Amino acid sequence: MKISESISDLHQFLQQHASKTVALVPTMGNLHQGHLDLVERARQLADFVVVSIFVNPLQFEAGGDLDNYPRTMQADVDKLEKAGVDVLFAPDVKEIYGADISKATQVIVPVLSSLWCGTSRAGHFEGVTTVVNKLFNIVQPDLAVFGQKDFQQLTIIRKMVNDLNIPIEIVGVATRREEDGLAMSSRNGYLTTKEREIAPKLREVLLSIQSSILVDGERAYTFIAEQSKEMLNSEGFKTDYLAICRQSDLQLASENDTKLVVLAAAYLGKARLIDNLVLDVQPS
Numbered sequence: 510m511k512i513s514e515s516i517s518d519l520h521q522f523l524q525q526h527a528s529k530t531v532a533l534v535p536t537m538g539n540l541h542q543g544h545l546d547l548v549e550r551a552r553q554l555a556d557f558v559v560v561s562i563f564v565n566p567l568q569f570e571a572g573g574d575l576d577n578y579p580r581t582m583q584a585d586v587d588k589l590e591k592a593g594v595d596v597l598f599a600p601d602v603k604e605i606y607g608a609d610i611s612k613a614t615q616v617i618v619p620v621l622s623s624l625w626c627g628t629s630r631a632g633h634f635e636g637v638t639t640v641v642n643k644l645f646n647i648v649q650p651d652l653a654v655f656g657q658k659d660f661q662q663l664t665i666i667r668k669m670v671n672d673l674n675i676p677i678e679i680v681g682v683a684t685r686r687e688e689d690g691l692a693m694s695s696r697n698g699y700l701t702t703k704e705r706e707i708a709p710k711l712r713e714v715l716l717s718i719q720s721s722i723l724v725d726g727e728r729a730y731t732f733i734a735e736q737s738k739e740m741l742n743s744e745g746f747k748t749d750y751l752a753i754c755r756q757s758d759l760q761l762a763s764e765n766d767t768k769l770v771v772l773a774a775a776y777l778g779k780a781r782l783i784d785n786l787v788l789d790v791q792p793s
């Protein structure tokens with residue numbers, strides 16, 4: 510596997526493979542099986558796979574966990590080599606943003622970026638869309654692969670690509686879970702042993718919403734969401750939000766909507782866990 514830390518080196522290498530289709534898997538490192546699923550999908554869909562590892566300061570809030578974000582480069586390199594990745598692009602902050610990140614041009618997807626995670630993490634999605642746009646321009650892949658665990662992020666990236674006519678196919682990959690249902694995430698490492706036992710309840714609450722809607726035919730979405738929040742809080746979470754939304758624009762769903770997604774974020778000790786559940790409801 511080729512490792513490039515600079516854009517010019519990456520470009521030189523990519524030029525040698527100009528006839529191949531290229532898939533990009535953007536990551537912030539600290540790789541787990543969920544990331545490797547993205548790589549596997551990328552390998553199925555393209556001749557050549559580029560993975561980026563870049564802990565993007567622009568998507569962390571001031572005073573957030575940027576400094577403590579786990580950096581595990583050697584272990585990540587080993588995993589990517591085993592997974593058959595062709596190039597790892599691992600630039601530093603200056604390579605991506607130049608000398609002064611505070612003056613960097615930003616790409617903003619309005620409205621969607623200020624909902625849900627965007628409310629509690631001001632500026633987060635603006636940081637994501639900016640860096641993803643830059644990575645797209647640097648790598649110029651045919652397709653890019655993202656996890657469905659970050660459902661809002663995936664929705665925003667799809668909108669950006671559509672709005673800006675970016676000629677890249679966006680591929681979403683199902684969330685990889687631990688045996689007890691907890692969605693894999695770099696942030697699970699922040700959980701204490703006790704919190705780790707409680708963490709799968711987040712998924713369980715989402716599944717019980719699924720059953721209320723699909724099996725019991727409940728349609729009082731605001732009430733279901735409120736009850737579910739209380740349930741999570743009583744288990745020891747501090748729920749940031751739990752909302753039953755339309756898949757298309759992530760606004761609160763009404764009774765007549767059929768393509769739904771339940772979005773949730775909840776703190777458990779130091780960890781902020783997110784999860785979601787996509788639901789297709791029969792029209793009434």
Ligand code: PAF
Nearest residue numbers: 535536537565637640659
């Ligand atoms: O999902 C992530 O790991 C990041 O938000 C991404 C897409 C790599 C952008 O920094």
